[in-house]
Amino acid sequence: MSSQVDRQWTTRLRRRSFGRLPPEKMLPDTQPSYVASWIYVFGVATISALVVVIATGCVLAIFGPEWWHVSNIGHFVNSLHLWSVEIFFFCMVIHLWGKYFMAAWRGGRAMTWITGMVLFLASVVTALTGYVSQTNFDSQWISTQAKDAVNASGGGAFFNLLNPGQMLMWHIVLLPLVLVALVAAHVIMVRIKGVVPPFEDDSVAATRAADVESTGAPQ
């Protein structure tokens, strides 16, 4: 009986998942003491902004893409959506450069860095599809200007910026699914690997290098 249970896909998935990411890692109650800088705030701030972006986008979705042109409340919700997007990118870019200067890919964290970069790129495309789905002058101008780059890459045949119906579907269905999945993967990787430790202080690194040189073995 137990061997049969052990072989079950569910059992294997649960053991593997909780083995790599036990609850105390997923929801930690302590953190390494070097995590003491305002730069660390921008990761959670980015996710918080994304929550506001999605929430305000959901309200806009309830009433349709042209509601905000004819309703004061709709226009205000659109303003919330716009500014949450601006905050989202502001926080994300600072988070990105902060992690760059920490060389946050060290210690087997390369995939965390890569998913972060892909997230940034997916966010740029998501924002572009939002701008061309506004059904106003900005949409007209941005779509007619940006189409040339997409067409030059050959992508315009399948990703038509001049088709607001297609762009709206990408903006509110396909790309948000990608973003949420990437954010989940990114956060899980951060929780599994932990926050990257600081570079060794020069004196420590020099001592270790000297030990290695004299004894042939690290201390």
Added chain:
Amino acid sequence: MSKNFRPDVDAPEWRGGHTPYDIIKEGVIALVVIGLLTVLLAVVFGSPDVPAITIKSWSNAAPIDFANTALSELNGTSLTASYGAPYNVQPSSASQALGPLKLEYWVGIHIPINTTNDFVVDPLRALPNQPVLDQNLAQWTGASKAQRATWVAHYTKAASGMKFIDGQVVVKTTTAGPVPVMINDLTQMARSGALDQALITGDSFYSTDYTESLLFISDGNYLGDVATKQHLQGNQWGVMNETGSYPGQAWLWLYTFWYQIPPFSTSGNGDILVLAVMILLTAGLTFMPFIPGLRAIPRKSRVYRVIWREHYRNQNTT
């Protein structure tokens, strides 16, 4: 720790202390602060909403520009008429290439557009009860390709003196066959709003595709003139801006930057060149962890000393 410790690839094992950390509380506080900041910015600054230009509003505000654009669609000199893939004209000198890579050309025509028929002749055919127009359209349809070209050439030559008098497009020519009636009637159709509808729906009731309308509008000068006033032209940092004094897509600053300088600003392949440079730079940043030399920049820049200043201060005092 491994003997071959690589400081830009490996991370030292943390053997120091830990501090209390309430991840849920942090998340809730961040959400509340970001939410309040969003509300504050939305209340203070709002968001821009300049109404879309319609073919009706364009042809009423600038009928000469519209009529000249309609002529360019008819004689095949508009941007759209000679665009290349994915719309038309294969091979087209307008198609962009990155050296031997002709991606646009290789993918081919997926959204076929013949501006003469799709933007001029077919919409005019949809107009009911227009016996004079029907007669002229029959003349156009029955004529040879060479005859049509001669009519259009004569009209194009005389169109430099085009006037708009008493709601009519006036061009002094007697050798342009049906073209004067076609251009004038298309202008009337546009001014009534009927052309907007004809280009959007075609043979269908529903449509969410504005490709033809947007291409037609962008072939004229009116859209660009409005964009210039709104500081949205390519040499005004183009698509990263939006109407009014709003930040727009500021994250596209580097992408837009390349369009401001040669060779990107002067090359006929500017778009694909900029795209290639950005793909290269983005790939470099994405795969930074695997690129020796580049991945050492953060350590050598020592900016990390500012980020972890408290850690290093504590380390030096213990």
